[in-house]
Amino acid sequence: MSKLCKDIVIVGGGSAGWITAGVIASKHKKGSSSHVNVTLIESPDIKPIGVGEGTWPTMRNTLRKMGISETEFMRECDVSFKQGAKFAQWVTGEKDDFYYHPLVLPEGFSKGDLSQYWSSNIHSQSFSKSLCFQEDICENNLAPKAITTPEYIAVANYAYHLNSSKFSAFLKKHCIEKLGITFVSDNVTGVNSDIKSHDILSVTTENSGNISGDLFVDCTGFSSLIIDKHYNVPFIDKNEILPIDRAIAVQIPYADDETNIASHTISTAQSAGWVWDIGLPNRRGVGHVYSSKYNDEATATKELIEYLKATGTTDTDNLTFRHINIRPGHREKFWVNNCVAVGLSAGFLEPLEASALVLIELSAAMISEQMPKNREAMTIIAKRFNNLFTYRWARIIDFLKLHYVLSKRRDTPFWCDVTSADNTPESLKELLTLWKFQPPWIYDFDHAEEVFPAASYQYVLYGMGFETAKPEAFSQEEVMFAEQQLTNNKKNITKLIHNLPTNRELINKVKQYGFQKV
């Protein structure tokens, strides 16, 4: 009889550790038919990286399933609403150059494609503005819902911006107090594996002895204690495709309590990278990610300071800049034997589309939903996990690369190189060829649950001026359908701009009153 999988040991806290712990523990509760024990070992000495501040809309469901109140989460983790991203100066580099990748699908997307009609008939207005009301909501700094909307329910699809250190601490408290996770505060000093099978039997800790388990989750961040140091799973470097390898992060206070809080991530292209700008309720989180091959630290810092000045920061002398090294890429495999890597130990890419936290959620969801019953089943699930996540990393890399290859900028060596076809993945080249003749659609991708839906590709492609061959004519029926969607979008804009509160107003109301559950 194959050994049952009953004891899950998560090595490492941070967002990865605590999300994985919470997702597993809330599904496999004590008393349920699939109950497993979850133990999390967190080092009291290692602080999490604590930069990732953007989530995807999936986070709403992840938190809801863990039994977390959205109000408490927002109050305790400095949370604001995020309704997508605005990409500035990515196409031409001119001052007025921007496009949106919103979180709401184009109007009527579930019924049919509108990009062809848009490109043939509407020249004066961008794709996202013509077909998605969310751009106007964002441009007006409005919230995605009202105080009367129940928790986790959206008027306009939304994600979050958050303080990631506070988020980890908040999840930790919830996991220990509400979900019955065994917490061990200790340093892991060794990994003990079976000589024959190489399965991990236990991890040795400084003060708590050996902690044994059936499945180990490596959430040890960049140190990759098990997946790298123990199993030596190779790291696949993606620096050639995505050359960004440095980050400088800084926190910026608001001028006063009335300053607008942007309800979208603003990503502004620079000479050899880009600047992220995220509005939390109490401060902005701003950072410059760049490629050290094309830019040095001093120049990159200078560019960041120029950005800060241009966006209203007067005193830039007393700011603390944090420098972080990034190694773009991921493990060759994520699940080996009875160990699966989740979070930075599995890999990292530049935060252009906030893929870090969503990959943690997706990994945790699959581990939890497909929790192996025993060791025999684990081998099969591990294989499937590796296939699926290799595919997902590849799609994210394609999607990030898309933002670069479509740029018309050639003003610096960085932009000349990142736009070159030489370092574009074949999978993306193939799609780009296909999209010359037809717009992105659901058949272009292999999985029902894609990381980025076809709509996201449309937003980036047409936002960046990509041209798909136009049809010669439209039928009466097609024209009527398209015009109806355009009218609906205009109506939605008028209605929502009139009814929605500002992002700041709603955040303040959440603090004061909170959302109702129904």
Next chain:
Amino acid sequence: MSNISVINNNEHHLVKVMEPKNSTAVICKSNVVVYPVEYQYLTLFQPIFFTKDTETGQFKSIVIYGFEKDENLYLQHNQLWEPIYLPLELIKQPFSYANINNQTSLCIDLDSPLVSTDEGNRIFDANGEPTEALSRAISIVNEHKNQQALLEDFVNVIVTFDLLEPCVITAENADKTPLKVNGLYIINRERLASLTDQQYTELDAKQYNKLLKNLLDSEQQLSALVAKKIKANDNVSF
């Protein structure tokens, strides 16, 4: 709009106040906030629901008179209404309490249609002494204040026990157009039946079980109101 002023016999010695039930402007409402003490009367005649305050998202109980803005289906065509029960929220008008400089003061809304110098009852007599009308107003405003606190506590308890659920009223007008009303909440009967003994004890101790029964009973009054609405539209469409 309103023009709230702290009452004093110097400024307001000539002020006269009409009774709210005589003012169309006051009673032309599609719904009015109601308080726990009133549930027992209302339940016999009109449906009570919960709705969210648009500013705070907090629940409050309301009695429904109509389904569109300022629609009171109980008003006759001659705009007369002899309500069987007029809610505290309307009776207290144009008076209120306000917290000014950490002191609770009785105020009057000088812009209220009920306030003038030529119609209604004076609030101060010739000697500047409060009239019986003003004394009555004070006791009503006091009661209103107590009931506000009670409603807040009651709502807190039922929200904590997850007893509210959204409900949508759908019907068809006589002219076949759909009638749909959103944003209303009622007591979830299934959830109420599955409360723990300890939760029941808590409801009992505060006598909230009686209020819940009133609320459930009041739902029966909805069909009569919808019938009025359909009939009203019928008249319009012919």
